[in-house]
Amino acid sequence: MDQTRNQPSAGKFLSWFIPVGRQVGGWAFALNRLTAIGLTVYLFLHLFILGKLAQGPGAYDQFLELTENPLIKLGEWAVVVAVLLHGLNGIRIVLTSFGVGVTRQRQLFFGFMIVALLLILMFTVRMY
Amino acid sequence: MSQSTSSSYISAPRPGETSWLWLIKIVTGPLLILVFILHLTVNHYIGSLPSGLMTYADVVHYYQNPIIPAIEILFLITVVTHSLIGLRGIILDMNPSRPVLRAINWFFSLLGVFSVIYGIWLVLAIASKGGK
Numbered sequence: 001m002d003q004t005r006n007q008p009s010a011g012k013f014l015s016w017f018i019p020v021g022r023q024v025g026g027w028a029f030a031l032n033r034l035t036a037i038g039l040t041v042y043l044f045l046h047l048f049i050l051g052k053l054a055q056g057p058g059a060y061d062q063f064l065e066l067t068e069n070p071l072i073k074l075g076e077w078a079v080v081v082a083v084l085l086h087g088l089n090g091i092r093i094v095l096t097s098f099g100v101g102v103t104r105q106r107q108l109f110f111g112f113m114i115v116a117l118l119l120i121l122m123f124t125v126r127m128y
Numbered sequence: 129m130s131q132s133t134s135s136s137y138i139s140a141p142r143p144g145e146t147s148w149l150w151l152i153k154i155v156t157g158p159l160l161i162l163v164f165i166l167h168l169t170v171n172h173y174i175g176s177l178p179s180g181l182m183t184y185a186d187v188v189h190y191y192q193n194p195i196i197p198a199i200e201i202l203f204l205i206t207v208v209t210h211s212l213i214g215l216r217g218i219i220l221d222m223n224p225s226r227p228v229l230r231a232i233n234w235f236f237s238l239l240g241v242f243s244v245i246y247g248i249w250l251v252l253a254i255a256s257k258g259g260k
Binding site: 033036037039040043044047050051053054056057060061064067068080083087090091093094096097 | 139140154157158160161164168177179181183184185187207208211212214215218221243246247250253254
């Protein structure tokens with residue numbers, strides 16, 4: 001096993017948040033992981049909150065009133081943004097995992113991110 | 129995976145990640161995108177609230193079509209599996225010790241099984257409300 005890889009380091013995790021000196025591949029790497037962590041937290045929160053459905057219409061519809069809160073709407077927007085960035089970046093990873101576009105990863109990344117930005121813009125306009 | 133990813137880097141199982149886990153993560157990704165689009169569209173755009181969200185009555189009505197609980201359960205299993213294998217992969221990037229990794233394996237396995245059982249119970253509970 002290559003001993004230089006995957007050495008334990010908290011600094012390695014913190015470096016995801018530091019944009020200085022990062023190559024495009026590093027941005028794609030950080031974007032994939034940060035959105036993954038955010039979406040995983042959201043997933044379990046979402047599952048927990050959907051439990052209100054089992055409590056009947058009163059509990060659920062009362063919860064729905066909260067969705068008009070600007071902070072909750074911002075959170076919902078952030079989830080969709082994270083899904084688009086993670087999903088489209090993920091398609092690039094899947095393609096290259098099966099040998100498609102391996103030498104064109106930079107172009108694939110920028111292409112998918114442009115699509116993501118367009119979809120984010122569309123969703124933002126629709127939402128607000 | 130190095131953070132200074134070169135342009136020729138391709139995703140592959142990490143040390144500590146079996147090929148099967150890696151393959152499941154890679155295959156569930158595109159599947160999730162398809163099911164997520166359906167889930168988002170239905171739950172956020174065609175409900176009777178002005179915002180497009182579904183009320184309780186909308187959700188119960190929607191779940192009376194038997195294909196819907198099936199799709200939601202498929203979505204649940206796929207998303208829980210993908211997220212927990214992915215999160216484990218992120219932790220592997222930090223090269224945890226063997227005991228820590230064993231604890232993480234147990235914790236994620238239990239969390240995954242519990243989440244899927246809870247989610248299936250919730251889906252079936254909602255679907256059963258329609259007959260009342």
